Amino acid sequence: AQKITQTQPGMFVQEKEAVTLDCTYDTSDQSYGLFWYKQPSSGEMIFLIYQGSYDEQNATEGRYSLNFQKARKSANLVISASQLGDSAMYFCAMWVNDMRFGAGTRLTVKP
Amino acid sequence: DADVTQTPRNRITKTGKRIMLECSQTKGHDRMYWYRQDPGLGLRLIYYSFDVKDINKGEISDGYSVSRQAQAKFSLSLESAIPNQTALYFCATSVGSGGLKETQYFGPGTRLLVL
Numbered sequence: 001a002q003k004i005t006q007t008q009p010g011m012f013v014q015e016k017e018a019v020t021l022d023c024t025y026d027t028s029d030q031s032y033g034l035f036w037y038k039q040p041s042s043g044e045m046i047f048l049i050y051q052g053s054y055d056e057q058n059a060t061e062g063r064y065s066l067n068f069q070k071a072r073k074s075a076n077l078v079i080s081a082s083q084l085g086d087s088a089m090y091f092c093a094m095w096v097n098d099m100r101f102g103a104g105t106r107l108t109v110k111p
Numbered sequence: 112d113a114d115v116t117q118t119p120r121n122r123i124t125k126t127g128k129r130i131m132l133e134c135s136q137t138k139g140h141d142r143m144y145w146y147r148q149d150p151g152l153g154l155r156l157i158y159y160s161f162d163v164k165d166i167n168k169g170e171i172s173d174g175y176s177v178s179r180q181a182q183a184k185f186s187l188s189l190e191s192a193i194p195n196q197t198a199l200y201f202c203a204t205s206v207g208s209g210g211l212k213e214t215q216y217f218g219p220g221t222r223l224l225v226l
Contacts, residue, residue, distance in 0.1 A: 004153075006153075009151075031209070033209075033210060033211070033213050035213075035214065035215075037217075043199065043219065043220050044217065044219055044220070045154075045201065045203075045217035047214050047215070047216065050210075050211050050214060052210050052211070091153055091154065093154075095213040098156055098159060098167075098169060099144070099156065099213070099215060100156070100170075101146075101153040101154040101155070102153055103151055103152060103153045104153050
């Protein structure tokens with residue numbers, strides 16, 4: 001069975017600072033994909049970044065990077081230079097045969 | 112225009128009523144999905160379809176049914192709504208075939224309240 005765990009229900013970060021959102025996963029499959037989504041207060045789900053299980057380098061997309069530690073089964077999202085608009089729910093997800101989501105972390109950026 | 116649309120956006124219904132939520136997409140994707148979101152539980156997969164002739168149960172399919180009328184349309188039905196089906200429902204699509212192609216693109220969501 002596949003499982004995604006996000007242990008931080010809420011996080012605070014000062015504007016312009018970096019923040020790391022934790023995600024651990026569990027699967028016995030060797031081939032899988034890891035995704036992060038952002039859900040602002042308006043409710044839509046926005047795709048941020050993807051990491052494949054065979055990718056050797058950590059994924060980066062602008063201010064987002066994914067700290068992929070395969071042996072530890074972790075896929076943490078790092079947001080650099082936080083902005084007020086980064087305040088949102090963030091979901092980690094894993095694809096094996098279908099997509100499973102974690103419970104999410106609510107990030108609040110303080111001015 | 113939005114690539115993935117959901118109708119209605121909001122719905123209030125009574126216990127025991129049958130309701131249908133509809134999803135349409137213009138992305139040309141083969142794969143479509145229905146999720147529900149409850150506070151503190153993230154998104155849970157209800158049903159998914161990899162093409163018009165393929166329908167699969169997800170994590171929480173009991174009490175729900177789906178219909179894939181065309182590549183672009185995927186409907187979710189609650190046969191006899193109950194209050195604990197009150198949730199935010201999302202439709203999503205993907206190209207499929209592994210890797211980054213499994214990235215899912217979401218509709219705006221339907222807020223359902225069952226009284």
